[in-house]
């Protein structure tokens with residue numbers, strides 16, 4: 560197997576201790592999202608393991624999916640204890656939380672982040688335009704996670720946002736467009752956690768021949784079946800595809816995304 564430089568994961572939900580330990584063992588710096596107070600407590604526990612230092616970085620924010628179950632105030636002890644705020648945003652594709660409530664929760668956290676000068680990770684499903692209008696009011700460093708729509712990308716690019724590209728870059732044309740267009744200093748890699756990797760893989764199976772060919776090459780490179788794919792395999796596969804789309808090499812893309820990961824964090828000091 561090729562010897563890649565250190566690979567980073569700019570967005571993950573880590574559901575098991577085994578996965579946290581895998582990331583530590585493999586030395587994959589990861590931004591681990593805590594999405595509500597209960598999840599944040601779990602993430603805090605993982606990130607406070609002594610061996611997690613310098614590898615697992617907590618990112619806390621009240622996620623739009625849970626905006627009707629909790630208040631921003633409930634998240635405050637966690638917001639105060641992280642360098643990056645997120646993932647926050649709005650979503651009318653994967654949840655039914657009233658948009659008015661989602662917007663209130665988002666705006667409150669955008670205000671806090673801008674006031675505290677902490678970078679923000681955004682979740683934008685089918686609410687891209689609304690969120691763009693909102694973040695224009697709160698100048699800050701933004702990372703748009705898994706952008707997968709073919710409109711309004713230019714607006715986010717104009718605001719100099721970071722973008723993390725995930726495992727469906729193998730087959731999703733909108734994500735491929737992001738991978739092609741984001742400037743060198745703004746591209747990042749993500750898994751969104753291993754549940755999302757599994758989802759992307761299964762969706763890929765239903766997709767074009769091209770995706771299947773790519774997946775076969777992942778299988779050849781890793782000698783693994785889909786259910787055996789681990790964090791590093793997914794990040795490397797994403798990097799290989801993103802590199803191909805950018806006429807670059809996976810090694811260059813990986814070191815670039817690792818530099819960008821550190822720069823994004825650097826903005827939080």
Ligand SMILES: [Zn+2]
Nearest residue numbers: 572592646751
């Ligand atoms: Zn997420």
